[in-house]
Amino acid sequence: xxxxxxxxxxxxxxxxxxxxxxxxxxxxxxxxxxxxxxxxxxxxxxxxxxxxxxxxxxxxxxxxxxxxxxxxxxxxxxxxxxxxxxxxxxxxxxxxxxxxxxxxxxxxxxxxxxxxxxxxxxxxxxxxxxxxxxxxxxxxxxxxxxxxxxxxxxxxxxxxxxxxxxxxxxxxxxxxxxxxxxxxxxxxxxxxxxxxxxxxxxxxxxxxxxxxxxxxxxxxxxxxxxxxxxxxxxxxxxxxxx
Numbered sequence: 001x002x003x004x005x006x007x008x009x010x011x012x013x014x015x016x017x018x019x020x021x022x023x024x025x026x027x028x029x030x031x032x033x034x035x036x037x038x039x040x041x042x043x044x045x046x047x048x049x050x051x052x053x054x055x056x057x058x059x060x061x062x063x064x065x066x067x068x069x070x071x072x073x074x075x076x077x078x079x080x081x082x083x084x085x086x087x088x089x090x091x092x093x094x095x096x097x098x099x100x101x102x103x104x105x106x107x108x109x110x111x112x113x114x115x116x117x118x119x120x121x122x123x124x125x126x127x128x129x130x131x132x133x134x135x136x137x138x139x140x141x142x143x144x145x146x147x148x149x150x151x152x153x154x155x156x157x158x159x160x161x162x163x164x165x166x167x168x169x170x171x172x173x174x175x176x177x178x179x180x181x182x183x184x185x186x187x188x189x190x191x192x193x194x195x196x197x198x199x200x201x202x203x204x205x206x207x208x209x210x211x212x213x214x215x216x217x218x219x220x221x222x223x224x225x226x227x228x229x230x231x232x233x234x235x236x237x238x239x240x241x242x
Contacts, residue, residue, distance in 0.1 A: 001032070001033060001034060001051055001052065001053075002023075002029050002033045002034070002051065002052075002053045002054070002055060003033070003034040003035075003036055003048065003049055003051040003053070003054045003055070004016050004017075004019070004020045004033060004034065004035045004036070004054075004055050004056070005035075005036050005037075005044070005048065005054055005055070005056040005057075005058075005061045006035070006037055006056075006057065007037070007038060007044060007056060007057070007058045007060070007061050008057055008058030008060065008061075008090075009058070010221075011057070011187055011220045011221045011222075012056075012057025012058050012187070012218075012219070012220050012221075013057060014220075014221040015057045015185075015219040015220040015221045015222070015223055015224075016055060016056060016057045016219055018219075018221065018223060018224050019055055019219050019223065019233055020033060020035070020055070022223075022230060022233065022234070023055075023233075023234070023237060026234055028234070028237060028238065028241065034049055034051065036048055036049070041060060041063065041064055041088070044061065044064040045064045045067045045068060048061075048064055048065060048068050049068075050068065050069070051213065052213050052214075053213065053214055053215070053216075053237075053240070053241070054213070054214070054215035054216075055215065055216050055217075055219065055237075056215060056216075056217050056218075056219070057217070057218065057219045057220055058090055058217070058218075059078075059082065059090040059093060059173070059175055059217040059218055060088070060089055060090045060093050061215070061217065062076075062093055062094075062097075062173045062215055062217060063088070063093035063094075063096060063097055063102075065171070065213070065215060066097045066102045066103055066171065067102055069171060069212070069213060070102060070103075071103050071169075071170065071171035071212060071213075072103065072104050072105070072167065072169060073103060073104060073105045073106065073107075073166035073167055073169065073170045073171070074094065074097065074103045074105075074106040074107075074170065074171045074172075074173065075106070075107050075109065075162065075166060075170045075171070075172050075173070075205065075209065076094060076106060076107070076108045076109070076172075076173045076175070077108075077109050077110050077172070077173070077174045077175065077178050077198070077201060077202075077205075078108055078109075078110060078111060078173070078174075078175035078177070078178055078191075079110060079111060079112050079113055079133075079175065079177045079178045079189060079190060079191030079192070080111060080113050080175070080177070080189075081094070081108050081111050081113075081123070081130055082094040082095065082108070082175075083095045083108075083123045083124040083125070083128065084122075084123065084124075085099075085122045085123060085124050086122075090218075092124075094106055094108070094124075094128070095123070095124030098124060098126065098127050098128060099124060103171070104127065105127045105128070105165060105166055105167075106127065106128045106129075106166075107128065107129045107130070107131065107162040107165060107166055108128065108129075108130045108131065109131045109150070109158060109159075109162065109201065110131070110132070110133045110150065110178045110191055110192075110193055110198075110201070111130055111131075111132050111133065111191075112132065112133050112134055112191050112192050113189055113191075129161075129162065129165055130147060131147065131148055131149060131150065131158045131161070131162065132147050132149045132150070133149065133150050133151065133178075133191060133192040133193060134149060134150075134151050134192060135147075135149050135151055135152055136149060148161055150193075150197075150201075155200055155201055155204040156204060159204045159205065159207075159208045159209075160208070162208070163208045163209060166209075168208075168209055168210050169209070169210045169212055170209045170210070170211060170212065171211075171212055171213055171214070172205060172209070172211045172213075172214040172215075172240075173214065173215045173217060174198075174202075174214065174215070174216050174217065174236060174240075175217045175218045176216060176217065176218050176219060176229075176232065176233070176236070177189065177190050177191060177218045178190075178191040178193050178198060179191060179193055179194070179195060179198060179232060180192060180193065180194060182228055183195070183226065183228045183229050183232050184222045184223070184225070184226035184228065184229050185218065185219055185220065185222060185223050185226065185229040185232060185233070186218040186219070186220055186222070187218075187220040187222065195228070195231065195232050195235060195236075198232075198236065199235060199236070199239055202236065202239045202240060203239070206240075211240075214240055216233070216236060216237060216240075219233065
């Protein structure tokens with residue numbers, strides 16, 4: 001089944017409800033899809049069921065799902081790394097998932113916004129690998145090193161490396177802000193992937209990994225007014241539904 005989680009601020013809650021109606025209209029889900037509401041993350045952890053697919057507006061929900069499923073490895077497709085480390089929210093859920101031992105390892109594919117702008121903010125860097133969408137470098141003890149990235153190395157090389165690190169079995173989370181701004185799905189900064197590129201990435205993930213469950217996150221009420229956004233949700237959901 002599919003579980004819809006209208007959690008967080010009003011635009012995200014309304015976006016999830018619209019997504020439910022859209023997928024129902026398209027015949028992709030049934031009338032009996034689960035809807036789980038909660039006011040706090042702890043309450044959500046207690047309420048959320050074991051399921052194959054979750055759809056949410058707030059990426060922090062992935063933290064609650066991980067606490068329920070306790071996956072060994074997480075693969076996150078996201079324009080952001082979500083590895084901030086000030087406090088638990090949608091920008092730090094992956095860092096806290098790793099820090100608390102909820103998952104052993106993680107990889108982020110498609111990030112373009114990786115480094116925080118505030119000097120006080122630290123990034124979580126243990127047991128996680130990042131594969132940016134665009135060429136990026138990082139400073140190491142041996143000098144500057146280029147990340148393995150989608151632009152220079154392609155989907156297969158990125159996923160080959162990620163599979164060696166994560167193992168075959170993963171929990172997959174896809175933040176739709178990984179798409180370019182014209183898709184108008186999420187509320188904040190968007191990434192650099194086209195829908196075609198995202199679908200190619202999903203095909204590659206299905207070939208390289210056993211997906212135990214997945215979520216589609218960061219859907220806001222902007223999707224109501226976005227033809228491209230509606231198309232993206234339908235096609236991403238369809239690509240993962242089997």
